[in-house]
Amino acid sequence: MSFAIAGSLDEALAALAVGARPIAGGTDLVVGARQGKAPLPASLVAIDRLDELAHIESRDRGIRIGAMVTHSQLMIDQMIVSGYTALADAAALVGSPSTRNIGTLGGNVMNASPAMDTGAPLMVLGAVAQLRSARGSRTVELSDLWTGPGQTSAETEELCVAIDLPPRPARSGSAYVRLEYRRAMEIAIVGAAASVTLADDGTILGGAVALSAVAPTIIEVDDAGALMTGHLPDAAAAAVATAASDVARPISDLRASDTYRRHTVGVMAARAVDAAARRAAGEEIGVPVNRAIGVGASR
Amino acid sequence: MTEPITLTVNGLDYPVDVDMGRNLLSVLRTEIGLTGTKEGCDDSECGACMVLLDDQPVNSCSYLALQAEGKSVTTIEGVMPADGLHAIQRSLLEEGGVQCGFCTPGIIMSTRALLDGNPSPSEEEIRIGLSGNLCRCTGYAKILAAVIRTASDN
Numbered sequence: 364m365s366f367a368i369a370g371s372l373d374e375a376l377a378a379l380a381v382g383a384r385p386i387a388g389g390t391d392l393v394v395g396a397r398q399g400k401a402p403l404p405a406s407l408v409a410i411d412r413l414d415e416l417a418h419i420e421s422r423d424r425g426i427r428i429g430a431m432v433t434h435s436q437l438m439i440d441q442m443i444v445s446g447y448t449a450l451a452d453a454a455a456l457v458g459s460p461s462t463r464n465i466g467t468l469g470g471n472v473m474n475a476s477p478a479m480d481t482g483a484p485l486m487v488l489g490a491v492a493q494l495r496s497a498r499g500s501r502t503v504e505l506s507d508l509w510t511g512p513g514q515t516s517a518e519t520e521e522l523c524v525a526i527d528l529p530p531r532p533a534r535s536g537s538a539y540v541r542l543e544y545r546r547a548m549e550i551a552i553v554g555a556a557a558s559v560t561l562a563d564d565g566t567i568l569g570g571a572v573a574l575s576a577v578a579p580t581i582i583e584v585d586d587a588g589a590l591m592t593g594h595l596p597d598a599a600a601a602a603v604a605t606a607a608s609d610v611a612r613p614i615s616d617l618r619a620s621d622t623y624r625r626h627t628v629g630v631m632a633a634r635a636v637d638a639a640a641r642r643a644a645g646e647e648i649g650v651p652v653n654r655a656i657g658v659g660a661s662r
Numbered sequence: 663m664t665e666p667i668t669l670t671v672n673g674l675d676y677p678v679d680v681d682m683g684r685n686l687l688s689v690l691r692t693e694i695g696l697t698g699t700k701e702g703c704d705d706s707e708c709g710a711c712m713v714l715l716d717d718q719p720v721n722s723c724s725y726l727a728l729q730a731e732g733k734s735v736t737t738i739e740g741v742m743p744a745d746g747l748h749a750i751q752r753s754l755l756e757e758g759g760v761q762c763g764f765c766t767p768g769i770i771m772s773t774r775a776l777l778d779g780n781p782s783p784s785e786e787e788i789r790i791g792l793s794g795n796l797c798r799c800t801g802y803a804k805i806l807a808a809v810i811r812t813a814s815d816n
Contacts, residue, residue: 459794547793
């Protein structure tokens with residue numbers, strides 16, 4: 364058993380190279396160990412004090428979110444709230460204030476839960492993960508990163524150091540909506556994120572939709588962009604609802620049956636498209652959509 | 663294998679030997695003897711174990727003690743003045759926001775962090791600020807009234 368607090372990224376990467384596992388806020392790792400889901404790794408390196416990974420930066424092509432940025436930061440950051448609103452919607456729904464204070468975006472992404480809240484927003488916003496190890500760095504598409512429940516394609520010595528997001532087009536909006544039974548400490552029953560860009564005539568120019576908690580990983584509704592393009596938001600939302608239910612492969616568990624999840628994920632997808640389109644048109648809908656419009660975000 | 667560390671709790675340094683898997687809650691209660699912080703669900707759900715870590719509320723049941731080294735930990739004992747009651751404690755008593763009292767230390771820690779960051783929260787902001795704290799007695803209405811009263815007394 365060993366535990367070290369990394370003072371620099373190089374120190375953290377050196378520890379990972381010899382078998383340590385990273386811990387940030389510990390909100391998944393420690394809770395999982397205490398529940399008996401998975402024992403604590405024998406060797407841990409704490410990365411939560413790496414300030415270089417705790418910033419949201421504007422870059423030439425979009426923004427970079429350091430892996431140690433917390434959900435509390437994401438839900439109020441002006442760049443995220445104004446441009447990448449679906450991600451703020453999701454961050455504001457995670458756990459409770461105490462979870463959001465120490466839970467990080469990098470931790471949420473690398474924990475790879477199929478029910479993670481930030482995953483679907485990141486996917487529709489076109490995010491990529493930056494992985495680094497003592498041997499080098501690489502950029503990974505999220506669809507290649509998540510390989511199954513709790514599984515990623517990252518090597519054990521690789522650390523997710525940042526999430527990069529491309530710039531947002533003009534007249535675009537995004538939203539994340541989840542079905543929940545309670546308003547705090549909840550895990551998505553199902554969830555959906557949408558990103559929409561509007562043409563001058565109010566029809567949809569393009570977009571994307573992704574779903575939480577209906578497959579072994581976060582999944583994108585591949586034909587959502589094509590289904591929405593050229594249509595007014597109401598028609599687009601209806602088409603996306605059907606496509607989302609069709610593509611869902613949910614499980615039945617204590618929280619919901621597969622049939623219920625397959626139906627409700629379509630409802631959530633339609634509401635996400637609706638909210639994203641209204642934001643794209645300039646309507647102010649507060650963060651998170653679930654609270655601004657109602658639980659589960661019905662109008 | 664234990665590791666010797668120093669935890670800073672309520673402004674005092676405590677040298678302790680802790681196992682890697684030991685949570686902050688257990689070290690606070692068993693090694694340091696500060697038993698005001700409670701163990702409820704032991705699963706980050708109920709908030710009875712809430713402490714402030716560098717002034718932010720954190721579930722101490724699900725936080726490794728080793729990770730708190732060098733950070734400032736505040737427990738309920740650090741909120742209560744040497745004589746008398748903190749304003750949040752007084753409001754909770756006067757509004758009837760305490761019944762069995764088990765959740766109360768956690769409620770006070772979340773309220774303290776909320777009001778430090780936002781001295782005049784809306785009712786919705788109070789509900790969100792306390793959303794990580796469960797109370798099985800009061801039905802929350804009186805706790806909400808107590809927080810509103812504390813804020814308006816400030």
